Amino acid sequence: MRISTIALANLRRRKGKAVFLMSGIGIGIGTAVALLSLSGSLRDEIGSQLDRFGANIVVTPHSDSLALDYGGISVAGVSFDQHQLSDADVAGISRIRYRKRLSVVAPKLIGTTEVDGRKTLLAGVDFNSELRLKKWWRLTGRPPESPTDVLLGYEIARAVSAIQAVPGSVANADRATSHHAAMPEEIRVTKEKVSLGGREHRISGVIGQTGGPEDRMVFAQLGQVQGLLGRPGQLSVIEVSALCKDCPVEDIVAQIKQELPHANVSAIQQSVRARAEAVDRLSRFSLVVSAVVLAIGALMVFTTMMGAVVERTKEIGVLRAIGFRKTHIIRSLMIEVVIISAAGGVGGWLAGLLAGRLALPYFTEGGAQMELRLSLAVFAVAVAMGTGIISSIYPVLRASRLDPSEAVRYV
Amino acid sequence: MAFVVVENVSKTYSDQESGIGVPVLRAVSTEIAEGEFVSLMGPSGSGKSTLLTILGAMNHPSQGRLLIDGIDVYALSDERRADFRSQYLGFVFQQHHLMPYLNAIENVMLPLATLSMASLEKRRRGLDVLEKVGLAEKAKRLPNQLSGGEQGRLAIARALVNDPPLVLADEPTGTLDTKTGDEIMRVFLDLNARGQTIFMVTHNPENASLAHRVLHIRDGELELATDSRARTASRFSPAI
Numbered sequence: 265m266r267i268s269t270i271a272l273a274n275l276r277r278r279k280g281k282a283v284f285l286m287s288g289i290g291i292g293i294g295t296a297v298a299l300l301s302l303s304g305s306l307r308d309e310i311g312s313q314l315d316r317f318g319a320n321i322v323v324t325p326h327s328d329s330l331a332l333d334y335g336g337i338s339v340a341g342v343s344f345d346q347h348q349l350s351d352a353d354v355a356g357i358s359r360i361r362y363r364k365r366l367s368v369v370a371p372k373l374i375g376t377t378e379v380d381g382r383k384t385l386l387a388g389v390d391f392n393s394e395l396r397l398k399k400w401w402r403l404t405g406r407p408p409e410s411p412t413d414v415l416l417g418y419e420i421a422r423a424v425s426a427i428q429a430v431p432g433s434v435a436n437a438d439r440a441t442s443h444h445a446a447m448p449e450e451i452r453v454t455k456e457k458v459s460l461g462g463r464e465h466r467i468s469g470v471i472g473q474t475g476g477p478e479d480r481m482v483f484a485q486l487g488q489v490q491g492l493l494g495r496p497g498q499l500s501v502i503e504v505s506a507l508c509k510d511c512p513v514e515d516i517v518a519q520i521k522q523e524l525p526h527a528n529v530s531a532i533q534q535s536v537r538a539r540a541e542a543v544d545r546l547s548r549f550s551l552v553v554s555a556v557v558l559a560i561g562a563l564m565v566f567t568t569m570m571g572a573v574v575e576r577t578k579e580i581g582v583l584r585a586i587g588f589r590k591t592h593i594i595r596s597l598m599i600e601v602v603i604i605s606a607a608g609g610v611g612g613w614l615a616g617l618l619a620g621r622l623a624l625p626y627f628t629e630g631g632a633q634m635e636l637r638l639s640l641a642v643f644a645v646a647v648a649m650g651t652g653i654i655s656s657i658y659p660v661l662r663a664s665r666l667d668p669s670e671a672v673r674y675v
Numbered sequence: 676m677a678f679v680v681v682e683n684v685s686k687t688y689s690d691q692e693s694g695i696g697v698p699v700l701r702a703v704s705t706e707i708a709e710g711e712f713v714s715l716m717g718p719s720g721s722g723k724s725t726l727l728t729i730l731g732a733m734n735h736p737s738q739g740r741l742l743i744d745g746i747d748v749y750a751l752s753d754e755r756r757a758d759f760r761s762q763y764l765g766f767v768f769q770q771h772h773l774m775p776y777l778n779a780i781e782n783v784m785l786p787l788a789t790l791s792m793a794s795l796e797k798r799r800r801g802l803d804v805l806e807k808v809g810l811a812e813k814a815k816r817l818p819n820q821l822s823g824g825e826q827g828r829l830a831i832a833r834a835l836v837n838d839p840p841l842v843l844a845d846e847p848t849g850t851l852d853t854k855t856g857d858e859i860m861r862v863f864l865d866l867n868a869r870g871q872t873i874f875m876v877t878h879n880p881e882n883a884s885l886a887h888r889v890l891h892i893r894d895g896e897l898e899l900a901t902d903s904r905a906r907t908a909s910r911f912s913p914a915i
């Protein structure tokens with residue numbers, strides 16, 4: 265027989281009321297969990313969408329000369345620039361305050377060259393960062409290692425007869441259902457060397473058809489291209505990827521502009537950003553709705569506890585009379601409240617997860633996962649207990665202040 | 676000094692509607708010795724329960740002092756007074772006030788719930804007092820599975836479990852028929868015979884006269900005390 269024995273016995277006796285309170289808190293917590301985990305998953309999905317889109321900030325030189333087109337981005341013409349970008353600018357970008365938020369900084373020099381006698385766009389890149397940025401590239405072969413290794417775009421490779429289709433590989437049923445519009449063709453590299461501006465280079469790999477500008481380009485190491493084009497240390501464009509979900513892209517742009525005053529810095533505003541905004545609004549809405557539902561739950565706890573105090577006046581008076589302190593009464597009632605709200609929190613968390621999971625397909629384009637976050641469970645139980653305890657403080661204090669002599673009075 | 680000293684105790688309740696003070700006890704003084712059995716009689720509304728709850732350390736008098744075992748009870752803080760009740764007092768209420776959702780042994784152990792004592796020891800004590808009132812076999816019964824007399828005895832057992840120097844009972848036989856009332860009185864007399872100090876409010880003159888001393892209260896004032904102890908003349912055999 266301890267104080268908790270009394271609390272537990274009371275819970276057992278008033279099962280209906282306990283279940284009522286539990287569901288009140290549970291519904292509030294469930295709503296919060298469902299909405300929060302839903303918007304969390306949407307946020308994750310947008311994060312990975314941003315990942316797939318690649319760069320979201322592009323740095324180009326100020327220029328009024330003829331532009332070459334690279335992936336929808338105007339790249340300043342090669343020879344007439346006043347303000348060239350240089351290797352030093354890459355270092356400049358890595359000095360900005362938000363440098364930790366940058367996942368890839370990919371510098372490039374783009375010019376024209378002759379590949380086996382054909383005039384072609386040549387890009388000098390840092391393969392390490394470039395391949396991280398262009399996640400959609402499907403390489404046949406290996407990433408270049410030595411300075412004389414090159415990657416060929418699909419159409420160039422065809423033009424110089426460097427590849428053959430692998431027979432029978434096209435009709436791959438699994439791949440046909442994937443959401444890549446152009447079905448990738450399996451190819452085999454059949455040529456080892458290619459001449460680049462008159463010098464021999466090794467073909468280390470071919471980029472599968474993308475439908476983008478890289479199909480008609482050749483990629484080599486940045487230093488090598490700078491040498492080939494006679495433009496040491498120069499760059500035509502730096503692509504920057506700031507891929508964190510809540511990146512302050514505008515701030516990053518401003519910081520890069522400050523660091524590189526001679527350059528054009530622009531954020532690529534994708535439709536993804538509009539979606540991100542919608543999700544932000546959903547999260548805010550979720551918070552408001554959860555708060556309202558929780559407040560209703562709290563009010564339920566409050567009124568039920570007030571009722572319980574009236575209902576138990578005699579009982580509490582007897583306990584006080586036989587030597588229970590005020591603090592013992594408070595403890596006994598609070599044990600009940602904590603058990604009820606913790607159970608409501610766990611139940612609400614489970615129900616909310618389930619509801620969120622069921623609702624998820626209606627909000628996403630598929631592929632979004634609902635992670636089991638321990639932090640959300642802890643949060644749910646903590647908020648449930650907080651709500652229960654806070655809304656019981658007044659009724660419980662009132663109970664503890666009951667005058668025992670009046671409570672046990674026989675009228 | 677006597678074990679219990681009631682010194683010029685007055686109590687005035689303020690009327691809930693008018694807020695005017697209604698005097699219920701006027702300068703009551705009396706003493707109870709250790710081992711004494713005192714009963715209090717008086718018409719309904721004369722202030723019996725008020726005096727009992729004041730003796731019970733849970734109803735602050737408007738004036739006067741209460742000393743129990745030399746302790747000025749109402750000089751203690753509220754929480755300390757709760758501890759005092761737990762150490763010194765056992766209550767038997769008019770309606771017994773048993774917890775309907777706890778079985779007999781659990782009801783009896785209730786006053787021990789706040790004490791740091793091994794649960795085995797609590798159970799042992801609970802069974803001991805159940806034995807004393809003859810309910811050891813019914814330890815697992817819920818109160819509504821007991822007869823009226825058994826419920827009364829259970830309430831007494833609860834009042835005894837903390838081994839209190841003073842037992843206070845407010846009309847313990849009030850709701851019972853004569854036969855079951857006698858059953859309760861038998862327990863009280865038995866306890867008193869073993870040295871238990873008892874203060875009992877009652878309506879029933881026969882039961883009152885079983886005590887060593889009968890106090891009469893009228894309009895909040897004590898009348899002259901009668902030294903009765905007419906037990907031998909009662910329907911109880913001296914064998915108890």
Ligand SMILES: Nc1ncnc2c1ncn2[C@@H]1O[C@H](COP(=O)(O)OP(=O)(O)O)[C@@H](O)[C@H]1O
Nearest residue numbers: 670688689699718719720721722723724725726
């Ligand atoms: N808490 C209280 N507040 C106001 N009046 C009270 C209170 N308790 C008792 N009374 C009044 O005091 C008087 C004495 O009550 P009580 O001591 O219960 O009498 P008894 O037990 O002798 O019947 C009654 O008139 C009762 O209405």
Ligand SMILES: [Mg+2]
Nearest residue numbers: 674723724725
């Ligand atoms: Mg009374």
